[in-house]
Amino acid sequence: MWCWLPPQLGVMAHVYDTYDQTYKVLLRESLVRGREYTLNIKFLGTLNDLLQGFYRSSYVDHVTGELRWLASTQFSPTDARRAFPCFDEPEFKASFEMSVGRREQMVAISNMPVRYSEPVADMPGWMLDHFHPTLPMSSYLVALVVSDLEGLRVDSNGRLIFKVWSRKQAIGQTQYAGVIGKSPSPVGEVVTDS
Incomplete structure (x- = not known):
């Protein structure tokens, strides 16, 4: 370092x-x-296989039998420091503004929506997604997934976007998660004043 x-x-x-x-x-x-x-x-963080910090995981595509890889985060309680330098204790709050590189056929998902995407210079087939800044929060709440998952947009109250993400073959099984997942939205709006 x-x-x-x-x-x-x-x-x-x-x-x-x-x-x-x-x-x-x-x-x-x-x-x-x-x-x-x-x-x-x-700082150099390592994508690990420990299901802690920023880690890689996999699933089997049941149509092709192919092993599919993804990267995800699990920062609770103090594993954000495995991914980026931070004050990695719950009492410290910060606004996080993420930029994430990914292959074109993948999608990056984080706490906030993507502000804009651009090709990565001198790296054909790669994109850089720039996310909106978060509200002040503890580092263990930062979430990131880079995968080929598919998102199902669920109608909310017109102001909030709610998506359920899953393997492409299982997207049809996510409707119930969408129904129960969007129901707390009005309470969250009051709490976050958005």
């Missing part, structure tokens, strides 16, 4: 503490409360 802070702050040392899974930066001067600082960190 590598980090950069403005030179005037005088980074004396930086180290990753494996015991408490934190990255510590020792500065020559104290930070000033209320002032905004930028910390740039190069």
